[in-house]
Amino acid sequence: MENNTFHIVLAEHNELLRKVLKDRLNIEENFKISTVVDGLELQAYLLENSYDLIIAEELLPFKSAFELLKLANEKNIPMIIISDADLEEKILEAFSLGAADFIDKPFSPNEMVARAKNIFRKRLQST
């Protein structure tokens, strides 16, 4: 977090969804967005830098978001998982592995931004 600018990594393999979600997040003045297309790229990003939030689709190519949750937790980076498997076990598993939030598809990009802001608000309050 630099001067209240939040750096977010958006991991989504679908080109169209990535574009729309990135543009939506960019509307927020204090958000800086980086995008990745698969799990390996996200892993490399996590190992190299520190971010304020990860928003990742669950089933990323090569490595799923669930597999990268441990690494994100070690680096103290909250992760929001987007999934279309609206199964209770899946949601519970995400939270038990340390996900900050879980969004079920179909979802509203506005809701996604609201959830991201909520996480930042809580972080600011706790510091």
Added chain:
Amino acid sequence: MSSGDQILIYCIYAILILLILVIIGIVISRSHFILYNKNYHRREKTLQSILSMILNHPDKKKTGYSKLKKFLKSDKDYRVLVDLLTSLSYNFSGEYFKRSKAIYDDFQLEHYSIKNLGSTSWDRVVEAIIELSVLGTEKHTKNILPLLDHHNFHVRRQAKIAIVEIGKGKGLMQMEHKIGVMSSWTYISLLAILHRTPFKLGANDLDKLQNSKNPSMRKLSAHLRRFSVVYE
């Protein structure tokens, strides 16, 4: 050198020339294909940007629409647009779903999907059914109903699912006598749709389903009696 040898040499020359021509032909068509795809990928990216602008900035809807009108030239452009809108509507809810659906409606793309229901290629028909089940309305069940008799299994299965997806209880009643044999996969898909979205069903309709000649429909009605809302 005998005349037989000469003929043999000519034949070898002819085969070599033919071979070279074939290789040149393959290289040309392949590079044409790569260039075409590269160009089209660039066009698709432009389309994605236009859609993102319309979805993210409703105040710029007019500009976005005029850009979209200028962009749409060929049949392929329309096909890609419908494909992208289906993906957006499938993944998004709320305002973003409404805006995607508005583009589909404002550009009268339902005609495009309906036209494709009559395609000779079964995968194109399945695509069109999915488009209508995601972006269409209850009124489109009448366009999909005849496909329950389609010769292709995939089309029949997708048609059953789409009719319940967009028609809910009414759709179920409309195809009660036409549903035919139902695979476990179709049966579970129908149950998943019906459980996901609560709907109302009249007591008479439920009785009709329970007494249906089709065993799958009778099985389905037992579940519906437990989960659907029955009103008089």
